[in-house]
Amino acid sequence: MTATLPDPTRPRVLADLRSDTVTTPTPEMREAMAQAPVGDDVYGEDPTVNALQAEAARLTGFEAGLFMPSGTMTNQVAIALHTRRGEEVICAEGSHIYEWELGMMAAFSGVVPRFVPAPLGVPDPEAVRLAVRRSVHQSPTGMISLEDTHNKAGGTVIPLDVLAAIRDVANEEGLPLHLDGARVFNAAAAQGVPVSEITRHFGTVSICLSKGLGAPVGSVLLGSAAAMKQAHRYRKMLGGGMRQAGVLAAAGLLALRDGPARLQGDHRRTRRLAEALLEAGYSVNLAAVQTNILYVTLPDAAAQVSRWAEAGVLASALGPDSVRFVLHHQVGDEALEEAIRVLTA
Numbered sequence: 001m002t003a004t005l006p007d008p009t010r011p012r013v014l015a016d017l018r019s020d021t022v023t024t025p026t027p028e029m030r031e032a033m034a035q036a037p038v039g040d041d042v043y044g045e046d047p048t049v050n051a052l053q054a055e056a057a058r059l060t061g062f063e064a065g066l067f068m069p070s071g072t073m074t075n076q077v078a079i080a081l082h083t084r085r086g087e088e089v090i091c092a093e094g095s096h097i098y099e100w101e102l103g104m105m106a107a108f109s110g111v112v113p114r115f116v117p118a119p120l121g122v123p124d125p126e127a128v129r130l131a132v133r134r135s136v137h138q139s140p141t142g143m144i145s146l147e148d149t150h151n152k153a154g155g156t157v158i159p160l161d162v163l164a165a166i167r168d169v170a171n172e173e174g175l176p177l178h179l180d181g182a183r184v185f186n187a188a189a190a191q192g193v194p195v196s197e198i199t200r201h202f203g204t205v206s207i208c209l210s211k212g213l214g215a216p217v218g219s220v221l222l223g224s225a226a227a228m229k230q231a232h233r234y235r236k237m238l239g240g241g242m243r244q245a246g247v248l249a250a251a252g253l254l255a256l257r258d259g260p261a262r263l264q265g266d267h268r269r270t271r272r273l274a275e276a277l278l279e280a281g282y283s284v285n286l287a288a289v290q291t292n293i294l295y296v297t298l299p300d301a302a303a304q305v306s307r308w309a310e311a312g313v314l315a316s317a318l319g320p321d322s323v324r325f326v327l328h329h330q331v332g333d334e335a336l337e338e339a340i341r342v343l344t345a
C-alpha cells in the first residue's frame with residue numbers, strides 16, 4: 001500500500017462544493033463507529049442497525065426501516081416493491097431515479113419512466129393524473145415517485161399542499177406513492193416543519209444519511225413492516241446484505257441526531273453564495289435557490305470548474321454551461337467567504 005503524502009504541487013482545497021456527499025465522518029462519529037455493538041445484519045441481528053432503522057422509522061412516522069448502502073439501492077428496491085414488469089413509473093422530469101440511477105428501473109424491475117413536467121422540480125397534480133395510463137394499448141402505470149428536494153431542479157422544495165394534492169391523485173387512482181427523499185430533511189428545514197409532515201403522504205420513503213446529514217455511508221428505506229420484509233429480499237438480490245453494518249449505522253444514528261439542525265446553516269450559506277455570484281455578474285436563478293444546492297449558468301463550464309479547482313474551490317460541471325455548488329456542514333462561514341473571493345475574483 002502506498003501512503004498518501006501531501007502533494008506540494010496541488011493547491012490547498014479551500015472549499016469542496018461538488019456535493020454534500022463529500023463530508024467526512026466527524027471525530028464523534030469515528031468514536032461511535034469504534035464503539036458500536038454489532039451482529040450479522042443479514043440475520044437481522046445487528047443491534048446498531050436495528051436502532052438506526054427504528055429511529056429513522058420513528059422520525060418519519062413509518063412502521064419499519066431497512067438500512068442499505070446507497071440511495072440508488074433504496075429507490076430501486078422501492079420500485080421493485082411497487083411495480084410489475086412492463087409498467088410505467090410516473091416521476092418529475094429530471095428525477096434521480098431515472099437520470100442518475102443507470103437505467104436500473106429497467107434493468108432490475110423491467111419498468112420505464114413517464115416524465116411529467118416539473119417547473120422548479122414541482123409537478124402539477126393534474127399533470128400527474130393525466131399521465132396515468134390504463135388503456136390496453138399502453139403500458140399501465142405502476143407507481144408515482146416524487147423527489148423532494150429535487151436535485152436537478154436546484155434543491156427545490158415541493159410545497160406541502162402540492163404533496164397532499166398528488167397524494168390524493170395517487171389514492172384516487174389506486175397507485176403507490178414513493179418519495180426519493182435523499183434530501184427530505186432539507187425540504188423539512190426549508191419549510192420549518194417536522195420531516196413527518198412530508199413523509200406522511202407516502203407509502204415508502206428513501207432517505208440518505210450520506211448527503212447533508214453527514215454520515216459516510218448509507219440510506220434507509222421506510223415503509224410498512226410487510227413491505228420491508230419483502231425489501232430485505234430485494235436488498236440481498238442486489239448484493240446489499242452488509243453483515244456487521246453497525247459500524248456504519250452508528251455514524252448514521254449521529255447523522256439523524258445532529259444533522260437536521262445543521263441544515264438551516266447550509267441553506268443560509270447557499271443563499272449567501274447565490275447572492276454574491278449574482279452580484280458578481282453570474283447567471284443565477286434565485287427562485288431555485290431554496291436549500292443547499294445552487295446552479296450557475298456560464299459558458300464552458302468544465303474549463304471554468306478546472307480553473308476554480310486550481311484556486312482551491314471545487315464545484316461540479318454538470319453540462320456544457322451548467323455548474324453546481326452544494327453546501328454542507330464542513331464548509332462554514334469563513335471557508336465560504338474565502339471561496340467567494342476566489343469565485344468572484
Ligand SMILES: *Cc1c(COP(=O)(O)O)cnc(C)c1O
Pocket residue numbers: 069070071072073075096097147149150151180182183208211219
Ligand atoms: C444522492 C441521491 C440519491 C442516492 O444516491 P446514491 O449515490 O446512490 O446514494 C437519490 N436521489 C437523489 C435525489 C440524490 O440526490
